[in-house]
Amino acid sequence: MSSIFDPLSATMLADPHTVYARLRAEDPVHRHDGLGAWVLTRHDDCTRVLKDTDAFGSDPAALGRPVPEAVRNLHVLDPPESTPVRHLFLGLLRSREALVGESVRQLADDLVQDLDGVVDFVHDIAEPLALQAVADLYGIGFPADHRRYRETSRTMVLGMDSGLDPTRLEPALAARGALNELIAGWREGAAPGGVLDAVRPGDDRVLVNSLRAVFDAGYSTTGDLIANSLHWLTSRRSWTGAELSALDGRAVDELIRLAGPVQAVSRHCKSDVDLRGRRLRRGDVVVVVLAAANRDPLVFPSPDEADFTRSPNPHLGLGRGVHACFGGPLGRQVLLTLFRALAGVGRLDAAGEPARRPTATQRGLDHLPLRVA
Numbered sequence: 001m002s003s004i005f006d007p008l009s010a011t012m013l014a015d016p017h018t019v020y021a022r023l024r025a026e027d028p029v030h031r032h033d034g035l036g037a038w039v040l041t042r043h044d045d046c047t048r049v050l051k052d053t054d055a056f057g058s059d060p061a062a063l064g065r066p067v068p069e070a071v072r073n074l075h076v077l078d079p080p081e082s083t084p085v086r087h088l089f090l091g092l093l094r095s096r097e098a099l100v101g102e103s104v105r106q107l108a109d110d111l112v113q114d115l116d117g118v119v120d121f122v123h124d125i126a127e128p129l130a131l132q133a134v135a136d137l138y139g140i141g142f143p144a145d146h147r148r149y150r151e152t153s154r155t156m157v158l159g160m161d162s163g164l165d166p167t168r169l170e171p172a173l174a175a176r177g178a179l180n181e182l183i184a185g186w187r188e189g190a191a192p193g194g195v196l197d198a199v200r201p202g203d204d205r206v207l208v209n210s211l212r213a214v215f216d217a218g219y220s221t222t223g224d225l226i227a228n229s230l231h232w233l234t235s236r237r238s239w240t241g242a243e244l245s246a247l248d249g250r251a252v253d254e255l256i257r258l259a260g261p262v263q264a265v266s267r268h269c270k271s272d273v274d275l276r277g278r279r280l281r282r283g284d285v286v287v288v289v290l291a292a293a294n295r296d297p298l299v300f301p302s303p304d305e306a307d308f309t310r311s312p313n314p315h316l317g318l319g320r321g322v323h324a325c326f327g328g329p330l331g332r333q334v335l336l337t338l339f340r341a342l343a344g345v346g347r348l349d350a351a352g353e354p355a356r357r358p359t360a361t362q363r364g365l366d367h368l369p370l371r372v373a
Contacts, residue, residue: 005032005039007263007360008164014356016263016363017304020292029278035163037266037285038278041292043299043316045275049267049288050320053079056267056286058323063268063283070176073209075217079322085210090326092195093137100133100333107132107142108341118351121368122227125338130223133334134215139194140186152178153220160361179212214327222331224261224364229335231368232259232306234350241345251308252332253315258306260317261362262325263291290316291363346373 004019006012012019023030024041032039040046049056059078061067067076074085093099111125119125127150132142143149152175159172183196190196195214201207232255233239265288273280280286294315295303318328342348351371357364 005030008161008358012360013358016291016360017295020289020295023289024292024296029276029280031278032287035285035287037287038275038280039287039289040275041289041296042276043293043296043314046288046290046293046316047320048275049286050265050316050323053322055270055273057270058267060268062270068173069205070173070180070209072206073213074206075210075213075323077206082322085206086322086326088199089195089210089214092198093326093330096137098333099137099330100337101136103136104129104133104334105337105341108337112338112341112345115345115372118369118371121230121370122223122365123367126223126226126230126368129334129338130219130226133222133330134218137194137218137330138186138196138215139191140189140196143182143186145182145185149179149182152182153216154357156216157220157357157359157362157364161359164360176209176212179216180208183211183215217325218327218330220362220364221261221325221327222334224362225256225259225331226335226338227365227368228259228261228363229255230348230370231354231365234348234370238347238349240347241342244339244345244348245343247308247336247339249332249336250311250313252335253313254306254308254310255335256317256328256332257294257300257310257313257315258304260291260294260315261364262317262319263363264289264361265319265323290319348372 005023007016020041023039028040028042028045030039030041040049057078059067059076059081062078074082074089077085108129111129115124131146131150135142155171155175156179159168159175162169162172187196196211199207199211201211267286267288269280269282269284269286271282294300294317297303299314318325349371351369354365354369355367357366
């Protein structure tokens with residue numbers, strides 16, 4: 001069945017869930033020879049791999065494999081090496097009175113107030129609002145070089161699929177270096193109390209790279225969550241501003257389950273493991289398809305339908321375990337802030353086909369035309 005799992009194909013870029021469903025039903029521990037990896041699609045298997053850090057890890061260096069210096073950051077490292085870095089960033093985020101400050105709420109109001117006719121929701125709303133939210137956390141103003149940053153970030157997201165398209169690797173590595181330089185340039189004006197002022201990495205490359213990784217993950221996943229969510233909603237019907245502003249945290253979690261940007265993460269086996277009758281060897285790569293697990297009918301009744309009152313909602317859209325996305329609450333709060341800002345909009349409708357970004361690991365849009373009344 002390896003031929004049906006082709007994440008960068010036009011078919012799967014348009015809608016991967018038909019393939020996910022078939023794998024989940026027929027071959028949930030699927031060997032993909034092209035990737036040289038096992039592809040997991042059921043919720044219980046995915047949860048096990050994410051939580052069992054004794055059997056599965058994120059850092060290839062633990063197996064003696066070379067890892068480019070530019071890639072080593074808290075998202076790649078495993079405990080105990082990652083623990084102090086993760087606690088540093090978590091502590092800074094938890095020390096804030098609110099993840100979303102007044103500058104983000106004001107920008108949301110201003111952006112929505114200017115909407116009229118057909119707009120590109122990615123370029124005009126999702127990306128600037130996500131960038132303001134992360135810049136606020138880092139204690140900097142909205143970057144003057146934001147266009148350069150947004151293009152650099154897009155290159156990095158494309159590079160997440162370098163295992164499927166090796167030509168994307170070198171540009172993505174270069175983009176990491178470019179973003180490190182941008183962040184270093186922003187430090188001079190950083191306000192006290194922000195992440196950038198508090199974290200002084202010096203020559204510690206892991207900290208330098210982690211500053212970049214946290215900033216860009218916060219921006220790119222939040223922007224993609226906003227655009228994906230609005231696309232999911234408006235592709236099914238029109239929405240009034242009053243309806244959107246009434247959506248709460250349960251609705252946001254359901255949108256993360258159905259339209260969350262992060263499709264998959266990878267791990268490696270630290271030792272031989274038996275999984276659903278298959279023997280995975282030490283060193284084998286495991287692709288955990290979070291988006292497939294999020295529609296597992298054994299866990300979610302009517303998995304392809306939205307239930308904005310679903311509770312509990314054990315989706316894996318933000319991961320699980322020691323590598324769970326600690327920036328997830330930021331994305332939730334920014335999307336809720338946008339929904340509140342849209343209260344005064346008369347109606348929001350789809351206004352044509354969106355342009356999908358050609359990425360599989362982190363699903364997103366380059367353009368989303370919506371009509372605002």
